[in-house]
Amino acid sequence: MSVLQNILSTEFIYMWIRVATPILLAALGAMVCSKAGVVNLGLEGIMLISSLFGVLCSAVGGNLFWGFVGGVGSALVVSVIFAYFHLVLNANATLCGTAINTAATGLTIFVLQLATGEKGNSSSLHSFSFPNVEIPLIRDIPILGDILSGHNTLTYLALLMVLVCYLLMYKTPLGLRMRVVGENPHAASSVGQNVVKIRFIAIVLCGVLTGLGGMYLSMGYMDMFVRDMVAGRGFIALAACSMGQATPIGALVSSLVFAFFDGLSNVLQVLQLPSQFVQMLPYVATIVGLTIFSIQKSIRAKQKMNKIKAG
Amino acid sequence: MAEALQMKNIVKVYSNGVMANKDVTLCVNEGEIHALSGENGAGKSTLMKILFGEEQATSGEIYVNGKKVNITSPQMAIGLGIGMVHQHFMLVPSLSVTENMIMGVEPKKGIFIDRKYARQQVEEIGKKYNLYIDPDKKISELTVGQKQKVEILKALFRGAKILILDEPTAVLTPQETAELFEELKHLKESGYTIIFISHKLNEIKELCDRITIIRRGVTMGVHNVADVSEEDISRLMVGRDVVQKIVKDPAHPGESLLRVKDVKIVDETGTVYVDGVSFSLREGEILGIAGVEGNGQSQLIDAITGMGHISAGSISLRDKDISGASVRKIRSMHIAHIPEDRMTTGVAASLSITENVIADKLSWKRFVRGGVLRRKEMRAYGQEMVDAYQILCKSQDVEIGSLSGGNIQKGVVARELSSEPLVIVANQPTRGVDVGASEFIRHQLIRARDQRKGVLLITSDLNEVLGLADSLIVMYEGKIVAYIQDVASMTESELGTYMLGIQKQSAAQIKEALHED
Numbered sequence: 001m002s003v004l005q006n007i008l009s010t011e012f013i014y015m016w017i018r019v020a021t022p023i024l025l026a027a028l029g030a031m032v033c034s035k036a037g038v039v040n041l042g043l044e045g046i047m048l049i050s051s052l053f054g055v056l057c058s059a060v061g062g063n064l065f066w067g068f069v070g071g072v073g074s075a076l077v078v079s080v081i082f083a084y085f086h087l088v089l090n091a092n093a094t095l096c097g098t099a100i101n102t103a104a105t106g107l108t109i110f111v112l113q114l115a116t117g118e119k120g121n122s123s124s125l126h127s128f129s130f131p132n133v134e135i136p137l138i139r140d141i142p143i144l145g146d147i148l149s150g151h152n153t154l155t156y157l158a159l160l161m162v163l164v165c166y167l168l169m170y171k172t173p174l175g176l177r178m179r180v181v182g183e184n185p186h187a188a189s190s191v192g193q194n195v196v197k198i199r200f201i202a203i204v205l206c207g208v209l210t211g212l213g214g215m216y217l218s219m220g221y222m223d224m225f226v227r228d229m230v231a232g233r234g235f236i237a238l239a240a241c242s243m244g245q246a247t248p249i250g251a252l253v254s255s256l257v258f259a260f261f262d263g264l265s266n267v268l269q270v271l272q273l274p275s276q277f278v279q280m281l282p283y284v285a286t287i288v289g290l291t292i293f294s295i296q297k298s299i300r301a302k303q304k305m306n307k308i309k310a311g
Numbered sequence: 312m313a314e315a316l317q318m319k320n321i322v323k324v325y326s327n328g329v330m331a332n333k334d335v336t337l338c339v340n341e342g343e344i345h346a347l348s349g350e351n352g353a354g355k356s357t358l359m360k361i362l363f364g365e366e367q368a369t370s371g372e373i374y375v376n377g378k379k380v381n382i383t384s385p386q387m388a389i390g391l392g393i394g395m396v397h398q399h400f401m402l403v404p405s406l407s408v409t410e411n412m413i414m415g416v417e418p419k420k421g422i423f424i425d426r427k428y429a430r431q432q433v434e435e436i437g438k439k440y441n442l443y444i445d446p447d448k449k450i451s452e453l454t455v456g457q458k459q460k461v462e463i464l465k466a467l468f469r470g471a472k473i474l475i476l477d478e479p480t481a482v483l484t485p486q487e488t489a490e491l492f493e494e495l496k497h498l499k500e501s502g503y504t505i506i507f508i509s510h511k512l513n514e515i516k517e518l519c520d521r522i523t524i525i526r527r528g529v530t531m532g533v534h535n536v537a538d539v540s541e542e543d544i545s546r547l548m549v550g551r552d553v554v555q556k557i558v559k560d561p562a563h564p565g566e567s568l569l570r571v572k573d574v575k576i577v578d579e580t581g582t583v584y585v586d587g588v589s590f591s592l593r594e595g596e597i598l599g600i601a602g603v604e605g606n607g608q609s610q611l612i613d614a615i616t617g618m619g620h621i622s623a624g625s626i627s628l629r630d631k632d633i634s635g636a637s638v639r640k641i642r643s644m645h646i647a648h649i650p651e652d653r654m655t656t657g658v659a660a661s662l663s664i665t666e667n668v669i670a671d672k673l674s675w676k677r678f679v680r681g682g683v684l685r686r687k688e689m690r691a692y693g694q695e696m697v698d699a700y701q702i703l704c705k706s707q708d709v710e711i712g713s714l715s716g717g718n719i720q721k722g723v724v725a726r727e728l729s730s731e732p733l734v735i736v737a738n739q740p741t742r743g744v745d746v747g748a749s750e751f752i753r754h755q756l757i758r759a760r761d762q763r764k765g766v767l768l769i770t771s772d773l774n775e776v777l778g779l780a781d782s783l784i785v786m787y788e789g790k791i792v793a794y795i796q797d798v799a800s801m802t803e804s805e806l807g808t809y810m811l812g813i814q815k816q817s818a819a820q821i822k823e824a825l826h827e828d
């Protein structure tokens with residue numbers, strides 16, 4: 001009973017949105033890449049690197065602006081390296097992505113130690129975070145105000161990005177070109193489009209979005225960098241992207257689904273279930289969900305067929 | 312007359328060392344339809360890709376409207392007013408006609424695509440050139456003929472004045488071809504220059520003004536089409552006389568091999584593709600299936616070969632029911648299948664010729680010992696196939712996708728005919744294959760028949776079906792409308808009346824196709 005009460009509380013829903021933010025940002029990045037026909041497995045690493053450099057640059061620069069520049073900048077650098085190896089040197093995308101993830105773990109700890117002398121977290125640094133925003137009118141609506149207002153700037157930015165990504169992919173020439181390149185690169189090159197260039201842009205855009213997701217972790221969700229703080233969110237974002245069939249709205253919905261179970265696992269800890277079991281839930285739920293979805297689909301197809309045979 | 316285009320002494324060596332063009336010269340006049348002919352692998356597509364900037368010539372010069380140019384990208388070629396319709400479609404199936412057309416030259420309103428204007432432009436250009444296609448349809452919903460139109464419109468939309476058409480008719484039905492020719496003639500009258508590639512010599516005679524012939528990467532000469540006969544053209548192409556007429560002994564059909572009974576095929580949306588079709592394929596005969604494309608033939612073939620389902624009825628091989636069986640099961644019962652679309656279901660393009668021809672023979676002891684492949688044996692077999700089927704390639708180890716279109720087709724035919732089949736389902740077996748090689752493939756099919764195998768032949772080439780098939784069924788709107796026991800007595804025009812549904816045989820006559828007594 002208490003679990004249900006917990007879930008229905010405004011705090012839970014507020015937290016749910018908070019947890020969803022980094023997954024959503026990275027999932028949108030993954031969506032842009034996958035539409036353009038690039039599998040970017042390096043999201044996890046990009047998030048980790050940008051979360052560290054955001055913190056470091058804001059501490060060194062002495063304000064949030066430099067933190068923003070550092071976080072997005074580092075994500076861009078890594079993305080450009082990925083794009084160069086994958087697109088120009090024709091290296092396998094899976095390998096490049098895995099390399100980024102592996103390198104990121106070591107690199108962040110190394111740089112963290114150089115900067116702070118510690119290997120665990122950046123609490124000794126005075127770094128800056130993105131502020132929370134109270135939305136004037138909405139804040140005063142009873143329950144809704146508590147849920148929708150007072151989130152981090154990046155959370156609102158993430159929601160805005162869903163719209164921006166939608167417009168980009170479906171309403172602009174660049175989006176059309178990306179979709180063409182993703183589905184049939186020959187069709188694009190045969191009318192004079194530069195496939196490498198378009199994919200490069202997609203990877204860079206993905207880097208920016210993913211970098212924002214990483215920065216949210218260390219400059220919003222928490223206010224310091226902790227080693228390995230991404231904890232699989234990059235991979236969850238990839239899953240959310242494909243579960244959402246690589247569309248912006250789909251990415252939003254599936255990010256929310258993942259985040260819900262993530263939040264639920266927090267609540268369920270009250271029940272004194274083993275924490276490993278609880279942490280498994282989001283993944284099990286996804287698999288079960290997808291299985292039910294496809295079974296239903298095939299049942300419906302069969303029913304239709306039977307109707308036709310009978311008729 | 313002004314020369315629209317000149318390509319002089321073009322040499323092209325691919326990075327893998329294949330010399331596709333040794334010395335090719337092509338001059339095209341403004342406002343003419345110029346045919347480019349040559350065997351499979353002669354270097355036609357390569358030459359056109361060079362002109363369109365997709366490949367760079369190793370040496371040679373190109374002049375467009377008298378000016379020397381160096382075309383380094385398709386973008387540049389488009390800028391010079393050159394448009395190309397490729398041998399294999401360059402379309403995005405999940406996008407609409409409009410999106411495919413405007414891609415790269417999108418009309419804009421601010422930073423967004425101006426959809427309304429784009430749609431209107433697409434509609435207008437279609438009407439202007441008599442090539443109307445619904446702008447909102449998805450490419451995947453179009454027929455092959457309509458896709459071809461979209462490809463041509465795509466080029467025109469980008470302002471092409473010189474149109475390259477690389478085997479545009481290979482995938483079209485005779486009706487669609489006739490329609491396309493009308494449209495091309497119309498374009499020619501409006502001042503467009505067209506380069507036309509085809510292996511069908513009668514088409515060249517009908518449509519083109521002049522012809523350039525290439526053999527093994529070297530130009531063999533330019534002729535006025537009116538001055539040369541089809542025999543002359545094929546001799547120049549192949550270097551020997553080609554017998555265009557198909558010669559074979561009368562068939563002596565025996566027992567029934569493949570029996571299709573009351574088959575009905577319906578999809579989830581309720582569309583009926585095949586409606587109560589019954590026939591039987593006997594050993595020692597070539598049974599043709601004629602019909603305008605889209606009258607259920609594809610679905611029927613898919614069902615027979617295990618690639619599609621049936622909703623009612625039965626299909627059996629020597630009294631063993633095979634309806635609904637898997638492709639693997641059906642193949643293991645010795646039914647071979649030369650599929651219609653070689654690029655999607657015929658080959659694995661990035662694998663070698665060897666790997667492609669043994670793909671269905673992995674259970675042969677010769678190639679596997681103790682679960683491990685025997686490379687040496689495989690390669691030797693690959694070489695055998697390349698020699699036997701005259702596949703033009705550097706070696707049996709090259710990617711099959713890098714071969715010319717016709718040679719890829721020969722690879723598919725080689726694999727299927729060498730699989731010790733009982734029944735051969737040949738769907739457009741000579742599509743895109745040159746005259747010499749078509750002759751060869753047809754001979755192989757006749758030989759298989761003489762060895763008491765059954766051949767089910769589906770082709771949109773009327774000459775082929777009339778010349779090769781012993782007996783014939785005609786399909787119209789999912790039903791058999793005629794069964795002709797002796798094809799020799801049939802004329803093309805009579806066949807046409809059945810195909811268009813103008814004439815229909817009696818139920819008793821059609822029932823004979825089943826050979827049930």
Ligand SMILES: Nc1ncnc2c1ncn2[C@@H]1O[C@H](COP(=O)(O)OP(=O)(O)OP(=O)(O)O)[C@@H](O)[C@H]1O
Pocket residue numbers: 325326327329330331349350351352353354355356357358398703704713714715716717718743
């Ligand atoms: N991308 C490539 N890499 C290597 N070799 C190639 C490539 N494309 C074509 N070739 C080779 O160049 C030769 C000429 O091929 P091309 O496609 O120009 O022939 P074609 O005249 O168009 O033949 P078809 O009538 O069969 O289409 C062939 O031997 C082919 O194997």
Ligand SMILES: [Mg+2]
Pocket residue numbers: 355356357398477715716
């Ligand atoms: Mg070709």
